Amino acid sequence: MKNIVIDAHNISKVYNPETIPVYAVNNIHLHLQEGEFTALVGPSGSGKTTLLNLIGGLDKPDHGNIYINGTDITKLSARKLIEFRLHNIGFVFQSFNLIPVLTAKENAEFILLLQGVKRAERDKRVLQLFTEIGLVEKMKVRPAQLSGGQQQRVAVARALASKPRFILADEPTANLDSVAALHLLDLMEALNQEEQVTFLFSTHDPRVINRARRVITLVDGSIASDSAVVSTSAPHEHP
Numbered sequence: 001m002k003n004i005v006i007d008a009h010n011i012s013k014v015y016n017p018e019t020i021p022v023y024a025v026n027n028i029h030l031h032l033q034e035g036e037f038t039a040l041v042g043p044s045g046s047g048k049t050t051l052l053n054l055i056g057g058l059d060k061p062d063h064g065n066i067y068i069n070g071t072d073i074t075k076l077s078a079r080k081l082i083e084f085r086l087h088n089i090g091f092v093f094q095s096f097n098l099i100p101v102l103t104a105k106e107n108a109e110f111i112l113l114l115q116g117v118k119r120a121e122r123d124k125r126v127l128q129l130f131t132e133i134g135l136v137e138k139m140k141v142r143p144a145q146l147s148g149g150q151q152q153r154v155a156v157a158r159a160l161a162s163k164p165r166f167i168l169a170d171e172p173t174a175n176l177d178s179v180a181a182l183h184l185l186d187l188m189e190a191l192n193q194e195e196q197v198t199f200l201f202s203t204h205d206p207r208v209i210n211r212a213r214r215v216i217t218l219v220d221g222s223i224a225s226d227s228a229v230v231s232t233s234a235p236h237e238h239p
């Protein structure tokens with residue numbers, strides 16, 4: 001049986017509880033197994049970013065527990081949570097979030113520096129990552145000299161640097177043209193299939209949704225449908 005990498009129980013997040021409460025995430029249960037390639041979809045404001053931020057430990061739920069590889073991250077101190085994220089979770093954001101003054105290599109290597117990984121090992125890992133993303137010849141350039149698609153590939157390399165078992169990606173193709181978006185998906189799929197990296201990504205893009213093996217739809221902070229859950233009355237499969 002495959003390991004459960006994400007196990008969220010009854011999680012809720014309410015913004016503005018004292019004034020006009022917004023139930024951004026409303027009592028969600030979610031399990032993801034190792035090796036999944038799952039899309040999180042739903043209308044704007046349905047809670048996709050909030051849910052990804054909770055699962056990734058970038059934000060705390062008001063209610064519920066989130067187990068990542070068996071550790072309840074809602075119980076970790078701020079310091080332990082930072083340490084846990086560094087080793088277990090990779091993030092890819094819509095706006096790439098690369099550090100402009102660092103080269104592509106330095107951006108991908110940064111997390112390894114924080115972890116105290118020795119130089120020879122860093123160099124080896126970063127070379128391996130840039131080979132995987134097909135950008136070895138761009139390692140020494142700064143983000144501004146890269147296209148959007150190339151920057152996002154560097155962001156994927158950065159997310160993978162510490163060998164996390166899963167990657168959370170918030171609309172990773174939103175700022176890419178269609179060719180770059182498809183290349184990024186090819187890369188994510190290859191990492192998923194060849195290295196068993198689990199992916200959970202939010203998206204509005206139908207081409208991205210079609211490549212997912214599981215699709216979870218959020219509406220008003222709740223799961224409205226989940227293609228992995230087969231209900232006896234109304235099975236729901238994405239096309």
Ligand SMILES: Nc1ncnc2c1ncn2[C@@H]1O[C@H](COP(=O)(O)OP(=O)(O)OP(=O)(O)O)[C@@H](O)[C@H]1O
Pocket residue numbers: 015016022023024042043044045046047048049050051
């Ligand atoms: N910091 C915040 N303070 C108050 N309300 C917030 C905050 N962040 C999000 N919200 C509200 O929570 C709800 C969910 O927002 P969220 O950004 O998670 O949705 P989303 O599905 O990611 O939207 P989009 O597709 O537009 O990115 C929305 O009603 C939003 O206005």
